[in-house]
Amino acid sequence: MKDINDARENPFFRRQELIGLLIFAALILVVFPAFLDTFRLNLVGKYLTYAFVTVGLVICWGYGGILSLGQGIFFGLGGYCMAMFLKLEASSVANTKIQSTPGIPDFMDWNQLTALPWFWKPFHSLPASVIAVIVVPTAFAFVIGAAMFKRRVGGVYFAIITQAVALILSILIVGQQGYTGGINGITDLRTLLGWDIRTDHAKFILYFVNCLLLLGAILLTQYVTKSKLGRILVAMREKEDRVRFSGYSVADFKIFAFCFAAALSAVGGAMFTLQVGFMSPSFVGITPSIEMVIYTAVGGRMSILGSVYGALIVNFAKTTLSESFPELWLFGLGALFIAVVLVIPDGLAGMLSHYIAPYLGKLKPASDAVNGKSPLNQTPAE
């Protein structure tokens, strides 16, 4: 553990990190809005909602060593909570008068439901829905986490279980289509308290709301990594038993890391629903959950900003490759992933600190070069 700096050398931001964050903030708040048209900006906004998940994965996986292949669960639950509110608002009696039961969402009517199910009722209220966006996924993560970590289930077993839960949840949503919209998802969302979220102007505003929330999430995560808690997580990842024998409750810390990642993912999911205008079970299942892990791996699982860039770059590649080569793009994307894992296992951030930072260090005072070897750049021993 000699690499863990003590408090004096572990300020909230090292200079490099602060510069990195300022560059990133300038990029998303100034450069993108200035140079991208509304369509592209909205796409970037969509990518940035995945960044909430990857930032959470940095804590959970990078720091805590808990590989979760089920982050789509929380992204999806957060998104569904928001979608339920928006759907109820879009299903006013006036909008749905052609249905056999006006005033309930259209898919319920198609499935012969004649009244709103009880668990939909709280979503008439925006404050309740916003609370649900955070609380429902976090509570669910707590249940999974408590059930697993208290029994000392970890590593690959935990990853498999999260994957199974993701699959179960997506099957449940698809199967209960009268209550959830089934495989179509919850579509045709229109307004937020009367404010039309489909207009270009609204998308522009939502983009900035999303950016500010993401910057907030990054700061919060930065705080966690710099706190004693962050160091315990790293210690736990490296030698779980020693931490346990030192008197820490390993399970509680793991549950915290998992719930923290879940809460961030849920915020991302809610912002996704707002910006894209619908939610579907294809965000709950295994594929999106694994994709989120890939974004983090590409960006660098030990680097908060790296993981955000990972989400941006992979999704940007996905969009451009699929626009240019509609029949071949998946191969290109696959090659990209294989290349990243083979060439730069620590992701782009790892590449930066291994290959580029040393050269930068030579140009700068020696103290920065020393800081270049902080725990952020260490590869987890897995």
Added chain:
Amino acid sequence: MSSNSGNSDGFSRRHILSGLAAAPALGLLGRPAWAQASVNTTGLAVTDTEVTVGILHSVTGTMAISETGSVEAEKLAIDQINAQGGVLGRKIKFIQEDGASDWPTFAEKAKKLLVNDKCAAVFGCWTSASRKAVLPVFEQYNGMLYYPTFYEGLEQSKNVIYTGQEATQQIIAGLNWVAKEKGAKTFYLLGSDYIWPRTSNKIARKHIENVLKTKVVGEEYFPLGHTQFNSVINKIKLTKPDVIYAIIVGGSNVAFYKQLKAAGIDLSKQTLLTISVTEDEIDGIGGENIAGAYACMKYFQSLDNPNNKAFVSAFHKMWGDKTVIGDVTQAAYLGPWLWKLTVEKAGSFDIDKVAAASPGVEFKGAPEGYVRIHENHHLWSKTRVGRARTDGQYDVIYETADLVEPDPFPKGYQ
């Protein structure tokens, strides 16, 4: 937007060249060359020589196997229209996007085609879920979607032309036929668990119980991709229904028909009526496993009429002799043709004018025979019953005497 100004400034030389090339052809057709301003007042990607449309299907992911046929049919139709001089004297240029079997991707790509590419029309989508995902996009940005798949109905939009059949068109004629020809009294309803099979079976049940005054003895649903049908096959053996009514989709079909055969249910004796198995699906199921089953839809590759023969041979010439053509593929082929006819009727590419001109547009060259667009933007079309042969084709054994009216919001069936 940028793409438009780029077209008019950057490609002006190409305009002149291709304009010269097109001039004799226009003269032959005797059609006046339309000035751009009058046929395109809303800034669509239409130049004096070219019009841009979009093709939006999954060419990757689980739906690729189903949607490829639609892409091929749409490209064939566009090729043929261009060979005849295009639409209002303009060649059709298409931009293809991949929906990747993922509904949010469909929405993203639909938006790209409408907002960035300014497509005058989009031919695409296959599953209901993808259509539901793009529908708000088409309505918001005022685009025109030609949707090829038979589907559950309960939808009608100014911005969509449904070239496949809605549920009542496909179901009622088939049930009437089986009740009359087979004297069927009991039905067992099966389906994959999503909106189309559920809505279809709901309509089927109402018709069986209220109109035919016969009985449904069982109704069951399976998740998409389900492969274990043994327990339901046992129930079928116990209840001995006169008709198994199956709306199972995708890969599940392979398991279902193989297990049915393995369980000793002989489709030459047990009547099975499906509305979800086209020639494309039989390719995967294997003709020997499904031979004898009846399918009810509007088109079979084996239809015997001159339009269809020309269509099948053109299709094989372009995409190879081994490709099979199912109901949806044929419906996809109608899309570009109906759009061309509508644009020429409206004398404009403007979406509002195309939408308004759509009702009443007739297409006499359709492989399935004459079709006409209804006020509700669905097609009047005949419904046919085919019987599966071991070679993967259907023998057409019945067709409705008249065109069946599309009724996406059927009264008494909801």
